[in-house]
Structures are given as structure tokens and as C-alpha cells.
Amino acid sequence: MWERISNDFMKEDTPYGPGDFRMRGEQILSMKLTNPEITLKSRDEWSDPNRAEPTAEWMGKPGESANRRTVRILAGSLEEGVERRFEEPAQQADWWLSPDWNTLYLATAWMDYHMNPAPGERYTPQLTQLFKSTDQGESWEKLRWPEDQNISTFRFLDAQRGYLIGWGPHVWRTEDGGEHWKEIPVPSTARDPENERKRFxxxxxxxxxxxxxxxxxxxxxxxxxxxxxxxxxxxxxxxxxxxxxxxxxxxxxxxxxxxxxxxxxxxxxxxxxxxxxxxxxxxxxxxxxxxxxxxxxxxxxxxxxxxxxxxxxxxxxxxxxxxxxxxxxxxxxxxxxxxxxxxxxxxxxxxxxxxxxx
CATH class of the missing domain: 2.120.10.30 (TolB, C-terminal domain)
Known part of the structure; x- marks a missing residue:
């Protein structure tokens, strides 16, 4: 049997969307990728009476909008709503939350949509960052991680032991809470010489x-x-x-x-x-x-x-x-x-x- 518990879940955080949420009783934690909010001028300010205009010039440019996407960590409760505890520029992200809800890992990925690939390269560089919190997202530490190594997925056993999986594909393992990482060799047939960003x-x-x-x-x-x-x-x-x-x-x-x-x-x-x-x-x-x-x-x-x-x-x-x-x-x-x-x-x-x- 299913029971509806909310009609306006996460509605207060705009743009609307619940994100990749977790619930424990009344408590909520969520990792949410968001687009920047686009607002429009009042009708009497339009230069063309039949065409709406954004309030800022960048709002009409897809590349500018993509560069302003962010990832948020939100926390709160069903009764009182949620608040933002962390926000970082990102177009892609993944996270992991420990069973006791104390430890969070977050990986972010951002690329400049104005850039073109460098000569001889197929792809525009993507910058990767790795963060960790041990107090439900109240404070964060940026872990050492090479920016050119993509992180797409977390798979953790507990707060100290787990894996990161990224393009290539690549797999890394930690046994000390992300202080050190060791790369694990993957099957050669999982890779494609023509696609350095291949995934499992x-x-x-x-x-x-x-x-x-x-x-x-x-x-x-x-x-x-x-x-x-x-x-x-x-x-x-x-x-x-x-x-x-x-x-x-x-x-x-x-x-x-x-x-x-x-x-x-x-x-x-x-x-x-x-x-x-x-x-x-x-x-x-x-x-x-x-x-x-x-x-x-x-x-x-x-x-x-x-x-x-x-x-x-x-x-x-x-x-x-x-x-x-x-x-x-x-x-x-x-x-x-x-x-x-x-x-x-x-x-x-x-x-x-x-x-x-x-």
C-alpha cells in the first residue's frame, strides 16, 4: 500500500524539482542539479511587442545558461521545508550519503561552453572536483583530485571504503575516507580507443x-x-x-x-x-x-x-x-x-x- 505524504515536496527551492533526494522519517537530504532562473521583462519593455525578452542578455544564450548551472545540497524536513547547505557550479554531479546520514561525498563536473576543443583534441576539457562533508552538509572539505579525471559514479561500502568510477572507464578505490585513491585496472575490452570518455x-x-x-x-x-x-x-x-x-x-x-x-x-x-x-x-x-x-x-x-x-x-x-x-x-x-x-x-x-x- 502507498500513502501520499506531501503535495508540495521540495516546492520552495526554485527552480522546482526534488533532485536526487533521500528521506529518513521526516528528514530530507537532496543533491539537486539546477539551471539558472530565467526572468522576463514586463511587456511594455519588449522591443518587439510579439516577442518576450529576458531581463538579462545572457539569459537568451544557451552557452551562458549552461555555464551558470549549479549543484546544490539541500537539507530540511517535510514539515519545515529545506535550505541550501552547499552550492557549486556544475553541469553534472553525483553523490553518496552514509547510512548514518553524517558523511556525504560529492563530485562535480563543469565545462566552459564557450570553449572549443584544443587543436588535436576531440573534447572540450571538463573540470572535476571532489568534496566531502562529515556533518550532514553543514561544512565541506575539498579533497585532492586531478581536475582532468572525470567522476561519474560513487559506490561506497561505508564512510571510509568505496569506489569512484569515471570516463575511460576508470575505477579508483579508497580505504581511508578519500585521503588516498588507488586505480584498479579494468578489462581491456571495456575500453574503446576511439572514445576516451566511454563508460560502463x-x-x-x-x-x-x-x-x-x-x-x-x-x-x-x-x-x-x-x-x-x-x-x-x-x-x-x-x-x-x-x-x-x-x-x-x-x-x-x-x-x-x-x-x-x-x-x-x-x-x-x-x-x-x-x-x-x-x-x-x-x-x-x-x-x-x-x-x-x-x-x-x-x-x-x-x-x-x-x-x-x-x-x-x-x-x-x-x-x-x-x-x-x-x-x-x-x-x-x-x-x-x-x-x-x-x-x-x-x-x-x-x-x-x-x-x-x-
């Missing part, structure tokens, strides 16, 4: 403390999953899932792995019109055998898979069978064979799911 299709950290990375291996012609248990020096091949794109992975403490995948190569490698009849499936890997547990109707496209506190499986996705699409959740309590699907209607896409509390 997915990186997931299971309850078994194993980091799993998936990508479409061009040489094999199928998606593969590599595993990196904590403390090991390089990932090892775990399983191939064939002609599927992996959308999510969830693993329990015993190392049983559940894979959410869609028939056909990853969407980045396929035109959208070719995905119409490519169903989403749930697979199970137990370190010995890969088994397809359930295939959903082709209209159901899953984007997230979770293990509930009662060891059930929760599928979050979209029913694309109608013109506007509908959001759905599905729950299985028999290991993925049978699923109860709930139609949530429009605009009910999940923000996050707390696997400790449900």
Missing part, C-alpha cells in the same frame, strides 16, 4: 560487497559482467548474459545475483525503434548457473531492481504500451518467478528505494 553500461555494488561492472563486449558480441570483491586487485569475468542490455544488478549477502536485462544490445547501441519488441527479463546467477526467472510483457521496461528487507524483489519500470506511458512497480516474494504488478499511472517514477527500511 552499469556499475553496481551488492550486499555481498562485490562491485560488478557490465558492458557490451564487442569481441564476444554479448554483454558481460565482471566482479571485483573488496580487497582484490582487479576484476574477474563472472558471467555473460548474451544479447541483452543490463539495466540493473542486485546481489544479496550470500552472493546470489539478480540481473535486470532487456533483450537486444544496450540501448546506446540500438535505435529506439528497434526496441519495440525487446522484453525485459529477470535473471539469477548463483556463481555456477545463469537462469532466466521471468520475462515481462514487451511493453514493460525496467530501469531499477532492488532486494527488499524481506528478501523479495522489487522491479521499478514503465509501461510503454500507451501513448503517454505509465509507471509501474512489480514485487516478487518467490525468488522472481511470480510478480504482482501495480499500475501507478503517470508521473510516479521512483526516486529511490531504501533497501534497509523498505
Amino acid at each position: 553500461d552499469l556499475v553496481a555494488l551488492g550486499q555481498d560487497n562485490v562491485l560488478r561492472m557490465t558492458f557490451f563486449d564487442q569481441a564476444r558480441g554479448e554483454s558481460v559482467i565482471y566482479a571485483l570483491p573488496w580487497g582484490e586487485t582487479e576484476p574477474h569475468f563472472e558471467v555473460a548474459v548474451g544479447d541483452y542490455g543490463v539495466n540493473d544488478i542486485a546481489a544479496n549477502e550470500q552472493g546470489e545475483v539478480y540481473i535486470l536485462a532487456r533483450k537486444g544490445r544496450p540501448t546506446s547501441l540500438m535505435p529506439k525503434e528497434q526496441l519495440v519488441h525487446h522484453p525485459t527479463s529477470i535473471w539469477h546467477w548463483n556463481d555456477d548457473r545463469l537462469t532466466e526467472l521471468h520475462e515481462f510483457d514487451s511493453n514493460l521496461v525496467g530501469y531499477a531492481l532492488y532486494i527488499t528487507p524481506e528478501e523479495g524483489l522489487l522491479f521499478d519500470g514503465v509501461n510503454e504500451g500507451s501513448l503517454l506511458g505509465k509507471d509501474v512497480t512489480a514485487v516478487s516474494y518467490d525468488g522472481g518467478a511470480d510478480w504482482r504488478i501495480e499500475d501507478e499511472g503517470r508521473s510516479a517514477q521512483g526516486g529511490y528505494y531504501d533497501t534497509r527500511t523498505g
Whole structure:
């Protein structure tokens, strides 16, 4: 059962949007990427009576607007609303929040949209910064990090131990709260000499403390999953899932792995019109055998898979069978064979799911 708890969640922070939020009781923390606010002159100030004009010249220039995007850390409660605790120029960002809500890591990425790539270079430089807070975002420390090394994703076990994943792809590991980082070698087939900003299709950290990375291996012609248990020096091949794109992975403490995948190569490698009849499936890997547990109707496209506190499986996705699409959740309590699907209607896409509390 679902109960609505707010009709104006995060409405007071403009521009409107909840960001990548977390909730604990009435408390809220959120990482929010924002565009600058655009305001318009009053009608009698327009030089063309049929065309609205922004109040500042830069507001009409996409590059100027992009350069003014920021990331915010917001904190507060459902009852009293939220306040900004941190703001930094960024067009991309990711964060991690510790289970006790004390430690936050934040990575920001910003590039100057007025610049062109340097001679002989394919890309405009992107500047990366890494920040840390140990008091729920009240104060922040900028950690040492090379600005030219992109950070796209955090995957942490606790406040001291975790991974950063960036373009290349690259993986780094820390054991001392971000003071020092060691780069982990990645499979050579995960990289593309023609694309220095290539990413993994997915990186997931299971309850078994194993980091799993998936990508479409061009040489094999199928998606593969590599595993990196904590403390090991390089990932090892775990399983191939064939002609599927992996959308999510969830693993329990015993190392049983559940894979959410869609028939056909990853969407980045396929035109959208070719995905119409490519169903989403749930697979199970137990370190010995890969088994397809359930295939959903082709209209159901899953984007997230979770293990509930009662060891059930929760599928979050979209029913694309109608013109506007509908959001759905599905729950299985028999290991993925049978699923109860709930139609949530429009605009009910999940923000996050707390696997400790449900």
C-alpha cells in the first residue's frame, strides 16, 4: 500500500524539482542539479511587442545558461521545508550519503561552453572536483583530485571504503575516507580507443560487497559482467548474459545475483525503434548457473531492481504500451518467478528505494 505524504515536496527551492533526494522519517537530504532562473521583462519593455525578452542578455544564450548551472545540497524536513547547505557550479554531479546520514561525498563536473576543443583534441576539457562533508552538509572539505579525471559514479561500502568510477572507464578505490585513491585496472575490452570518455553500461555494488561492472563486449558480441570483491586487485569475468542490455544488478549477502536485462544490445547501441519488441527479463546467477526467472510483457521496461528487507524483489519500470506511458512497480516474494504488478499511472517514477527500511 502507498500513502501520499506531501503535495508540495521540495516546492520552495526554485527552480522546482526534488533532485536526487533521500528521506529518513521526516528528514530530507537532496543533491539537486539546477539551471539558472530565467526572468522576463514586463511587456511594455519588449522591443518587439510579439516577442518576450529576458531581463538579462545572457539569459537568451544557451552557452551562458549552461555555464551558470549549479549543484546544490539541500537539507530540511517535510514539515519545515529545506535550505541550501552547499552550492557549486556544475553541469553534472553525483553523490553518496552514509547510512548514518553524517558523511556525504560529492563530485562535480563543469565545462566552459564557450570553449572549443584544443587543436588535436576531440573534447572540450571538463573540470572535476571532489568534496566531502562529515556533518550532514553543514561544512565541506575539498579533497585532492586531478581536475582532468572525470567522476561519474560513487559506490561506497561505508564512510571510509568505496569506489569512484569515471570516463575511460576508470575505477579508483579508497580505504581511508578519500585521503588516498588507488586505480584498479579494468578489462581491456571495456575500453574503446576511439572514445576516451566511454563508460560502463552499469556499475553496481551488492550486499555481498562485490562491485560488478557490465558492458557490451564487442569481441564476444554479448554483454558481460565482471566482479571485483573488496580487497582484490582487479576484476574477474563472472558471467555473460548474451544479447541483452543490463539495466540493473542486485546481489544479496550470500552472493546470489539478480540481473535486470532487456533483450537486444544496450540501448546506446540500438535505435529506439528497434526496441519495440525487446522484453525485459529477470535473471539469477548463483556463481555456477545463469537462469532466466521471468520475462515481462514487451511493453514493460525496467530501469531499477532492488532486494527488499524481506528478501523479495522489487522491479521499478514503465509501461510503454500507451501513448503517454505509465509507471509501474512489480514485487516478487518467490525468488522472481511470480510478480504482482501495480499500475501507478503517470508521473510516479521512483526516486529511490531504501533497501534497509523498505
